[in-house]
Amino acid sequence: MNKMIKHSFLVMLAALAMSGCSKDKEIVEPEVPVKEEVVKVDKDITAMTTKIMEKTAVIGTFVSDTTIKMAEGLFRTSIVFKRPDKLPVSMFIIEADLKNAKLELQTISPYNDLIYGVQPISEMAKDNEIAGTKIMAAINGSVYTAAGDPTGILCKWHRR
Incomplete structure (x- = not known):
């Protein structure tokens, strides 16, 4: 068994040596240009x-x-x-413009329920949409625990 391992090792060593003895071509790594961060400044400021x-x-x-x-x-x-x-x-x-009668602010909650939980804001907006209305923007304005319990006051449907 030892002879076999020794023989296998010698064969591998010879193969390695033979592959390294052929005319080596110098391997030239292509230069990767360093990309400098260019900040294009917009001249039109809102x-x-x-x-x-x-x-x-x-x-x-x-x-x-x-x-x-x-x-x-x-x-x-x-x-x-x-x-x-x-x-x-x-x-x-x-x-x-909250003077616009077609716009209003409303509190939304996960799954349109009073039970606390977590839900992505985009899904929450869909679940809280009232027929005939369209939620145009939804902003996560609350801080809550990992379980979804609000750490501040949450008032929805005149309930806390």
């Missing part, structure tokens, strides 16, 4: 972003922003920037 930049120091380097009209009196602004410590941020702001 009114919402201007307001944030004037009143806070949260935006270090402005990158871009876009405001879209979601419905009459309802706008969504998306802002991309770097904080003063260079960390990238994407921020979304919903602006609603």
Whole structure:
């Protein structure tokens, strides 16, 4: 058995040596260019972003922003920037004219129920939609435990 292991080892060593003895071609690794991060600055700054930049120091380097009209009196602004410590941020702001009778704020809850739990906000919006209405924006504005119990006040259907 020892002879067989020794013989196998010698055969493997010889095969390795023979493959290494042929004319070696120098292997040239292709150069991978180092991609420098280029931040293209958007020159058109929306009114919402201007307001944030004037009143806070949260935006270090402005990158871009876009405001879209979601419905009459309802706008969504998306802002991309770097904080003063260079960390990238994407921020979304919903602006609603609550004087518009067609718009209202409502509390939604997991599975449209008063039982606490967790559910993705997109599914929660679908489950809480009332016939004849359309939820245009849903924002997770609560802090809750891992089990889904709110840590603050939750008021829905005039109940806490």
